[in-house]
Amino acid sequence: MGGHPRHTTTAALATVCALLTGAGATGCGGLQSGTSDAELTVSTTTAIIADLVGRVGGDRVDVTSVVPLHGDPHSYEPSPGDAAKVTEADVVFSNGLLLEEPGIMKMVHNNAPKSAPKIGIAEKLEQYGGTVMKLEEDLGLDVLWLGWAVEGEVDGDGSQVRTTATKLEGPGDLRVYLTDTLGRPKAYVNSADGFDDEDSFTLPPEAHTHVNWAFSEPGTYKLTVEGRTETLDGKTSRIGSGTFTFTVGGEAEAPKSAAVLDGGHADIALNAETGKVYVRADEQKTGARTHHPADEVVLNVPARAKESVPKEKAYGFLGEAGDDVWVLPQAVIGKHVHGDMDPHAWEDVANAEAYVRRIEDELIKADPDGKATYEKNAEAYLGTLGELDVEVAKKLATVPERNRKLITTHDAFGYLAKAYGMEVAGFVVPVPNQEPSAAEVEKLGDTIREKEVPSVFLEPNLAARSDVLKRVAKDQGVGVCTIYGDSFNDEIHDYVSMMRHNATELAKCLGGDA
Known part of the structure; x- marks a missing residue:
């Protein structure tokens, strides 16, 4: 060996x-x-x-x-x-x-x-x-947070499921895209140039990913998707299809038998075992998960979801800079595929x-x-x-109870919060795919003010997207501090140093005794 x-x-x-x-x-x-x-x-x-x-x-x-x-x-x-x-x-x-x-x-x-x-x-x-522990995701967005998901198991080690958009009916175009941690977009579905096998996502079994949904015109759209399994040796097998209805730019009009989703967290989902296609939704009040067949649900993109196409060239696939576009946002910075359990x-x-x-x-x-x-x-x-466990616990115990709230750019600190008596209060940038509008900057300020936190926290590998956060934090008179989640950097490159830094920074920035 x-x-x-x-x-x-x-x-x-x-x-x-x-x-x-x-x-x-x-x-x-x-x-x-x-x-x-x-x-x-x-x-x-x-x-x-x-x-x-x-x-x-x-x-x-x-x-x-x-x-x-x-x-x-x-x-x-x-x-x-x-x-x-x-x-x-x-x-x-x-x-x-x-x-x-x-x-x-x-x-x-x-x-x-x-x-x-x-x-x-x-x-x-x-x-x-x-x-x-279960991964709890709640950004409190005022529009629907809609992702893609795969449920059910797939035979074959390393096999994945590809969900492909095959048809769109509606008054305009649909683009579904992801942004990375530096805000760079990549389109996965774009109806403007027709549909082919490239208009798709691949996910492992029992996985979910965040995406942005951008519609170019108000009105009613019907999107058809189909799924197939892909094994490592290149074999594929079709497993199901379905058509979803979106209402864009106004109040949803739906048959009495259909559920209307216009807030909370949901996914367009494909079950790899049964071949069924549906929307799975987390109920906002109870947290219970429900499943709505594709033909029995309407996904509403309200008037308040209207944005302008950013001026950056990377967003040219959405249209001309300044054009209206109705967006259900990705909500979490970066390409982020995960399951139900917090990793x-x-x-x-x-x-x-x-x-x-x-x-x-x-x-x-x-x-x-x-x-x-x-x-x-x-x-x-x-x-x-x-x-180290004792040291971290003692240091975080010095944080006044009213200040034990974490506002971060990434939902990576649920275990830290649970273990050491903290609370994950939210995320600092609710729409990371573009420069926030004046209204969004104001809302971010309101969130920070309502939470009454002394500081918000930025991970070093997300520092390139911190300008807006720093500006809002300065306007609100709160600090911007550093916390490590998934990765090291040149200053911190071992686990003990990382956790010691996190405890010290949290205690210092939230008003404890560092």
């Missing part, structure tokens, strides 16, 4: 870490490659998992991360170099629970040796003493301990001769994490 040559990228990362450490940076240890005595070559999907594996594996493990320090696992698109690294892996660790962009997992399944275990750590977290479990340090126990167990299975080393390293690091 093992014996692969050292990865060039891993060696380079070790050199960078050495330079950073020499300059006063800390915590590169988990990302450095092992020594020449490494027995296992390990590939991980994220730098956070790479750090944890490195702490347990020590010199017996040579570990690299597919997503780089600054990368976003929700949207990172792997390169040929990433695929080359995975081909050499004895073991592959991912987070699971659909944290990773589907293209990452497809690359892993296509390139990792069949003999290499592929372990989604969080998917068995409770067996190792951790806890997993960001490491934000509770007690869960990080469960990650470590799972990693220890899997490394021992892959390299039994290293059992004593892995047990010793895991025991020592679990001691460190236990102390």
